[in-house]
Amino acid sequence: MEDNAALVAPRAGEVPDSALLVAFANGDAQAGRQLVARLGPMLFGCAARVLGDQGEAEDVVQETMLRLWKMAPDWRQGEAKVSTWAYRVTMNLCTDRLRQRRARPQVALESVAEPAADLASVVELMTARQRSETLDAALSVLPDRQRQAVVMRHLEGFSNPEIAEIMDIGVEAVESLTARGKRALKKALYGKREELGFEDDRKQS
Amino acid sequence: MTGNSRDDIALETLFEAGRSERPLPSGEFLERMAARADEAAARPAPAARPVLRLAWLGRVFAASGLSGAAALGVWIGFVMPEAIDALTLEGDDTVALATFLPGTDLEAILDE
Incomplete structure (x- = not known):
């Protein structure tokens, strides 16, 4: 099986997510774009599978990224991985949406x-x-x-x-x-x- | 081979297909996300509101003032006990009590 750690961890010579987030908090828009390119597809793929709806997956990923940008100035390096934080937010948002769908026949x-x-x-x-x-x-x-x-x-x-x-x-x-x-x-x-x-x-x- | 292990193999085949057919976001969506990142990076981080900052400073001063006064009192009492004596009232305690209990016959109370 493909190891997701390889997807999440930066490759050799690649700037870590946390460094990109700090750069973004200091006004580096390019760092933000790199984070979108790294995290966006992974979060979307997971949310789409969990929700079974690509439109809703887009909404969830968008909300996750907005929260990431808001939280960026307060990010403390070494406390957690940015990707882990982002997945946690995405999964919580998915849970909220699934709860709202309770009318769906099981x-x-x-x-x-x-x-x-x-x-x-x-x-x-x-x-x-x-x-x-x-x-x-x-x-x-x-x-x-x-x-x-x-x-x-x-x-x-x-x-x-x-x-x-x-x-x-x-x-x-x-x-x-x-x-x-x-x-x-x-x-x-x-x-x-x-x-x-x-x-x-x-x-x- | 048991039916259950054949089921496990079938399930793993489905997982494998799921991994290779991973849902991908559209380029338009990713570009929209990147544009949002540009906007967010251009926006300065919100500074603490002045009123809140003043309120916070007030709390700090209040807390440090009270504890500072208490510490000063202990320190004066320790290094300059004669100064404390000079501040206390001359005479006995009865005089001091009389000021707080006007019209009371203290002598009668003390005699009881």
């Missing part, structure tokens, strides 16, 4: 019938795009915290301690969330096989 995972088809054989027949879309659809029925943990662990490539820091919980709680999230994902995939196109794919094959 799939009762416990009532899902036992699988009639083998998931692995169905997934094998899918294109990469179909697989990604299937995953997004299944992620959308997970409880909020499980979805965040699964996205960060299995799609963003964060380590469990990094997720623990972002979500402000213990490492064991992260392990529990990702394990339960994966179990719920499998159930969701079987339970929603018709909506996800399992039946159609089998007919086509």
Whole structure:
């Protein structure tokens, strides 16, 4: 799996995020632009997966960056990583939005019938795009915290301690969330096989 | 191979596809974010409001004044006890008490 640490940590010879933020606080607009280029796509990708809506992901990232600019003059180097701070804000904003969406019907995972088809054989027949879309659809029925943990662990490539820091919980709680999230994902995939196109794919094959 | 491990493999296949099909922001959105950064960098950091600053200074002076006066009193009493004696009233305590309790027969009270 791609390690997100490589995405977040500056490459050799690259100015660290925290130094860019200090430069930005001193009026260096170019430093701000570099932070947008570094953090923007990562935060957007994560928020889009968690929210399942790219428009809302844009709003969340925009709010995160505005808060970063406001906080820049008070940033104290060495206390935390800028990216960790930004992910935490983004995830909290995602949580707020997901709570506002409570009217959305949730799939009762416990009532899902036992699988009639083998998931692995169905997934094998899918294109990469179909697989990604299937995953997004299944992620959308997970409880909020499980979805965040699964996205960060299995799609963003964060380590469990990094997720623990972002979500402000213990490492064991992260392990529990990702394990339960994966179990719920499998159930969701079987339970929603018709909506996800399992039946159609089998007919086509 | 058990069904569960086949499911795990299927799930990992989906994760792999998810990682390769990562949602990306539009160039227009990133440019808008960069423009916001330009605006924010051009804006000077907000200075503390003068009223708040004065209020803060007032609190500092009040706190330091009280503690300073207390410390000064202790210090004077320690290094110049004779100066304290000079400030106290001459005579006995009855005279001093009478000033606070006018019209009271202190002698009668003390005799009881």
